[in-house]
Structure formats: C-alpha cells, structure tokens
Amino acid sequence: MSSEQIADALEREIICGHYRPGEELKQGEIANRFSVSRIPVRDAFQVLAARGLIDLVPNRRARVINLSVDEIDEVYDLRILLECDCLVRSIRNRTEADTSAIERALAHSNIDARTDRWADSDWMFHASLYRPAGRPRQMAMIENLRSTCRIHIAGYGILPSRTDGWLDDHAALVEAFKERAENRAVEILERHIADARKTVLATFPPV
Amino acid sequence: MSSEQIADALEREIICGHYRPGEELKQGEIANRFSVSRIPVRDAFQVLAARGLIDLVPNRRARVINLSVDEIDEVYDLRILLECDCLVRSIRNRTEADTSAIERALAHSNIDARTDRWADSDWMFHASLYRPAGRPRQMAMIENLRSTCRIHIAGYGILPSRTDGWLDDHAALVEAFKERAENRAVEILERHIADARKTVLATFPPV
DNA sequence: GCCTCCTAAAATGTATACATTTATACATTT
DNA sequence: AAATGTATAAATGTATACATTTTAGGAGGC
Known part of the structure; x- marks a missing residue:
C-alpha cells in the first residue's frame, strides 16, 4: 500500500x-x-x-475541512465559473462520438439517481459533458472543488432535493449540448449548480 | 526547518x-x-x-514540471477566467482604502519593473487589485497558476517584452478600477494576460 | 460549580537504518 | 560505432526509535 x-x-x-x-x-x-x-x-x-x-x-x-457559509459560497461560485467555461469549450469542440458517450453517462446517472452512488454517477455525467473541451487541468480543478462540496453533502447526509428536477436539468443539458446551444446550456448549468448550493446552505443553522 | x-x-x-x-x-x-x-x-x-x-x-x-504548449495555453486561459472574474468582484466591492493600497502597490511595481524583483512586484500589484473581492480560495488558485507560469519564465530567462506597455496597462487598470468601469478593466486585463502568454510561447521552438 | 494549573498519556516530527528500485558505467556483442 | 547486457553505485520507500509537542484528566483554589 x-x-x-x-x-x-x-x-x-x-x-x-x-x-x-x-x-x-x-x-x-x-x-x-x-x-x-x-x-x-x-x-x-x-x-x-x-x-x-x-x-x-x-x-x-x-x-x-469544515467550511463556513462564505467558503461554501466561494466554492460554488468557482464551480459555476469553471464548469460553465468548460461546457462552452466542450460544445465548441464536440464530435458525434462525444455525444454518444454523454448519452451513456446520462443513462447511468438516471439509474443511480436514487441510490448511494448518485454523487459518483453525477460527476461521471458532468465529466463526460466537460471532457470534449480538452482541458485536463481545468477538469482536475473542478473535480477538486466538487470533492470539497461532497465532504459536506456526505458528512451531513444531504440528499439531492427535487431529484426529478435535477434529472430534468441533465436531460435539458444534453439537448442543448447536441444543438450547440451554448447560452441555453450555460443558463441551465448555472442554475443547476446554484440549486445545489441552496440545498447545501439550507442545512446550515439560520443566522 | x-x-x-x-x-x-x-x-x-x-x-x-x-x-x-x-x-x-x-x-x-x-x-x-x-x-x-x-x-x-x-x-x-x-x-x-x-x-x-x-x-x-x-x-x-x-x-x-515542463509544460507543453497546450498546457501553457490552458494555464493562461484559466488565469484569464479566474483573474477577470476576481477583478469584477473586486470592483463591485471596493472601498477607498482598497484604492490607496492599490496605488501603493502600483508605485512599488513601477520601481521594481526593470529589476529581478519584477515578477514578485507584479504579483503584489495584481493581488492588491483582486483582494477587495474577498475570495481567498480563488486568490490561492490564481497564485498557483501564476507560479506555474513563473517556472517557465524564470527557467528560460524570459523578461517582459514591452515593459513600458506593460506598465501602461497597470496604470490603465487602476484608472478603470477607480472609475468602477468593469468592462474596460476586464478588457485591459484579458489582453494584458494574453500578451504575457504570447511572450512565453514565443520562446518555444516553432512547430 | 467553574476556572487554573499541573501531570500523564498520546500524538506528532524527524533521525537513523535497511530493503528495494532505479540509474550509471563499463564490458560484451553485433 | 551502436546496441545490449550486467554489475556497481545511487536514490528512493518505509519501518523503527526517540525527542518534542499537544491533549486530556484531575487536583486544587476561587
């Protein structure tokens, strides 16, 4: 070892x-x-x-680590910045082979959505969306920020609220990706990540 | 130790x-x-x-590390993304005290511009521009990306080309900052970082 | 009851020693 | 001369041992 x-x-x-x-x-x-x-x-x-x-x-x-509300806020803002940028680059670079890999990841994510593998599968799906951008370092930074979030999600037993809406977002993201609709894709992703932040911050005691 | x-x-x-x-x-x-x-x-x-x-x-x-052209490219794109975002947040948050700290850093940077302290002073200046954003993690990521660049800059004895233009950029950045001219500030910063990338990439053997 | 001080236990930091792996130099072969 | 193989040297990986620091718990005083 x-x-x-x-x-x-x-x-x-x-x-x-x-x-x-x-x-x-x-x-x-x-x-x-x-x-x-x-x-x-x-x-x-x-x-x-x-x-x-x-x-x-x-x-x-x-x-x-045990992040404060402000730190969580910063991490989610960084995720929005890095993930949306990666998605745009991905849409501009994408080929048909990428699209089919994404659809396979989407199917897996739907299957695992209500199991304890949901977080892993969610990352697999998002990673497949970002991979065509060809930005390995940016991907590593995103994965790291997501790990930071998962510490709090798993540690406090947070489950995705509105799993249906969350899966709808994924499907809509894939549609926008296939149509090369950059702006629509970024809008969906930004709201998607902001929703996740709300769920996490809701577990903090009110000020 | x-x-x-x-x-x-x-x-x-x-x-x-x-x-x-x-x-x-x-x-x-x-x-x-x-x-x-x-x-x-x-x-x-x-x-x-x-x-x-x-x-x-x-x-x-x-x-x-010994980065390839592609990797250097990615690092500079990440710097543009993270530094411009930080600058915008900084301009939205700034107070008068921040401005005077920036002007002190600008003066130092001008003094050191043609010495071997130029890179340190350059970071001190940019850090003072970004600090009002209140984003410590983002700052750490930026500093890390800048270190990555400095390995190649120092290792190959690269000096800033057009030092005058580079100092003019700094002065223009401070002006835009003081006037809260977000878009103009971002334009200058983006070009400023892209210019630095050109200088670094110029040292690579042509393909 | 609560705080402070002190002591014992426990955890960390690092030097040393040794096993394992990799790098270098040299001899041998083609 | 170039390539291959081998032996020696050197560097790394980690277990053990011990010094130092922190932590935990209790005695004593307020």
Missing part, C-alpha cells in the same frame, strides 16, 4: 462521509488500519492538505 | 529559476542543504506535487 493509494483511499472515505467535516484523522490509527508505518500516511496527509480536503497544522492532528 | 518551510523555500527556488523546468530534485541533496533528514523533504515534495510544481512518480526522482 503506497502513500498514493492511501491518499486516494482516504479521499474516498472523506468524500463518502466516513469522516465528517471537522473530524480528526490520526496518523497512528490510519497506519494500523492500512498495515503500514506512519511515514506513508504522513505523505498521504500532505497530498490531501494540498488538495484542500484536510487542514494540517504542525504538531496538531489533521482535521477534515 | 520544518517541512512547510522547506516546501516554501523550494517553491521560491523553483519559481526563481534556480531549478529549471524538467530538472531533477534529489531528496538527499536537498536534505543535506537544509541540514535535515529526507523525511521532511519528502513531505515538502508531496506538497509541491499537489501544487502542480513538480512531477512525482514513485521510485523516480522528482522533476520540475
């Missing part, structure tokens, strides 16, 4: 809600669990910290 | 051109140089890798 594998395994546990926002991660406990020494665990922690999934202060225990 | 300090020191050496793109970083050599064991150096490497400044493959030596 290399440090890279440990980082990936821990990332999955964090975004799946095994560790909650603010919860501590102890080097020793994790080292025992993966049957390695603390050295590779430390390496993995540095990676997770640089990805922004945990807070790491010297001599203090690692903690899963 | 903690791992965090080592990461920061190495980042500075990399973006200042002490290590060139593609050059190897050896744990042992760096450990000796900073008078520590290889453990904190390894921690620092993980941080630099997650920041995208070095490539890290298990069992292989760490290497400074």
Whole structure:
C-alpha cells in the first residue's frame, strides 16, 4: 500500500462521509488500519492538505475541512465559473462520438439517481459533458472543488432535493449540448449548480 | 526547518529559476542543504506535487514540471477566467482604502519593473487589485497558476517584452478600477494576460 | 460549580537504518 | 560505432526509535 493509494483511499472515505467535516484523522490509527508505518500516511496527509480536503497544522492532528457559509459560497461560485467555461469549450469542440458517450453517462446517472452512488454517477455525467473541451487541468480543478462540496453533502447526509428536477436539468443539458446551444446550456448549468448550493446552505443553522 | 518551510523555500527556488523546468530534485541533496533528514523533504515534495510544481512518480526522482504548449495555453486561459472574474468582484466591492493600497502597490511595481524583483512586484500589484473581492480560495488558485507560469519564465530567462506597455496597462487598470468601469478593466486585463502568454510561447521552438 | 494549573498519556516530527528500485558505467556483442 | 547486457553505485520507500509537542484528566483554589 503506497502513500498514493492511501491518499486516494482516504479521499474516498472523506468524500463518502466516513469522516465528517471537522473530524480528526490520526496518523497512528490510519497506519494500523492500512498495515503500514506512519511515514506513508504522513505523505498521504500532505497530498490531501494540498488538495484542500484536510487542514494540517504542525504538531496538531489533521482535521477534515469544515467550511463556513462564505467558503461554501466561494466554492460554488468557482464551480459555476469553471464548469460553465468548460461546457462552452466542450460544445465548441464536440464530435458525434462525444455525444454518444454523454448519452451513456446520462443513462447511468438516471439509474443511480436514487441510490448511494448518485454523487459518483453525477460527476461521471458532468465529466463526460466537460471532457470534449480538452482541458485536463481545468477538469482536475473542478473535480477538486466538487470533492470539497461532497465532504459536506456526505458528512451531513444531504440528499439531492427535487431529484426529478435535477434529472430534468441533465436531460435539458444534453439537448442543448447536441444543438450547440451554448447560452441555453450555460443558463441551465448555472442554475443547476446554484440549486445545489441552496440545498447545501439550507442545512446550515439560520443566522 | 520544518517541512512547510522547506516546501516554501523550494517553491521560491523553483519559481526563481534556480531549478529549471524538467530538472531533477534529489531528496538527499536537498536534505543535506537544509541540514535535515529526507523525511521532511519528502513531505515538502508531496506538497509541491499537489501544487502542480513538480512531477512525482514513485521510485523516480522528482522533476520540475515542463509544460507543453497546450498546457501553457490552458494555464493562461484559466488565469484569464479566474483573474477577470476576481477583478469584477473586486470592483463591485471596493472601498477607498482598497484604492490607496492599490496605488501603493502600483508605485512599488513601477520601481521594481526593470529589476529581478519584477515578477514578485507584479504579483503584489495584481493581488492588491483582486483582494477587495474577498475570495481567498480563488486568490490561492490564481497564485498557483501564476507560479506555474513563473517556472517557465524564470527557467528560460524570459523578461517582459514591452515593459513600458506593460506598465501602461497597470496604470490603465487602476484608472478603470477607480472609475468602477468593469468592462474596460476586464478588457485591459484579458489582453494584458494574453500578451504575457504570447511572450512565453514565443520562446518555444516553432512547430 | 467553574476556572487554573499541573501531570500523564498520546500524538506528532524527524533521525537513523535497511530493503528495494532505479540509474550509471563499463564490458560484451553485433 | 551502436546496441545490449550486467554489475556497481545511487536514490528512493518505509519501518523503527526517540525527542518534542499537544491533549486530556484531575487536583486544587476561587
């Protein structure tokens, strides 16, 4: 079990809600669990910290991030900015092969929509929409921001509200994509992400 | 010398051109140089890798990134997207105190423009423009993308072409900022960053 | 009951040691 | 001379050990 594998395994546990926002991660406990020494665990922690999934202060225990309302707001604004830009580039580049990959991802997403795989399938669908843009670094940044959101979604047991409307958005996105209707696609996506933000922020205690 | 300090020191050496793109970083050599064991150096490497400044493959030596033309292109597009958005938010939020901080940064930037501190001062100036937006995460992403660019700028000894025009852009940006002229400010900034990209890409061998 | 101070336990940070993998140099072959 | 194979050197990966720091819990005072 290399440090890279440990980082990936821990990332999955964090975004799946095994560790909650603010919860501590102890080097020793994790080292025992993966049957390695603390050295590779430390390496993995540095990676997770640089990805922004945990807070790491010297001599203090690692903690899963616990974002404030303002920070969540910023993350969703960044998602809107990066995802909409990626979608536009994607629509401009797209070929027929891309479209069929998207329709397969849409079908999968519909099947998983009401299971615990919904978040994974949702990302698979959106990734298929953005992939034709040919922007690997931008995709990595988007995936990272989405992981940040998932920590809170999974940690507080948030489920998508209005699953039907959410699936309708996906179908409408695919239609706009196929018709190369950039502006309509961006409008749908922006509202889609803003809706997700509302659902997450609704779980915060009112000020 | 903690791992965090080592990461920061190495980042500075990399973006200042002490290590060139593609050059190897050896744990042992760096450990000796900073008078520590290889453990904190390894921690620092993980941080630099997650920041995208070095490539890290298990069992292989760490290497400074060496971006292709396509990758440089993507980084500059991301900078335009994130920096212009930040500037707009900044203009909408700004107060008089912000303006005076910007004018101080502009003065510094003008003084350093033809010294080896030009890149640092340039970032200080742009950071002062973006800070009123109140977007710390977006700022960190921008700073990271700028570091990526600086690796190539410093590594290949690229100097800003047309320093006069570049300083004029800064002055014009401040004017637009003060007048809350969003669209004009974004136009200037977009062209300003696109010009920087041209200078960097010009150093690549023609295809 | 609540706060402060102190101590023991626990967790982290890193140096050292050693196993494993990769890189380099040299000899051998074509 | 170029290419291949091999042995040596060097670099990496991680387990262990120990120093340092933080955390947790309780005694004592207000």
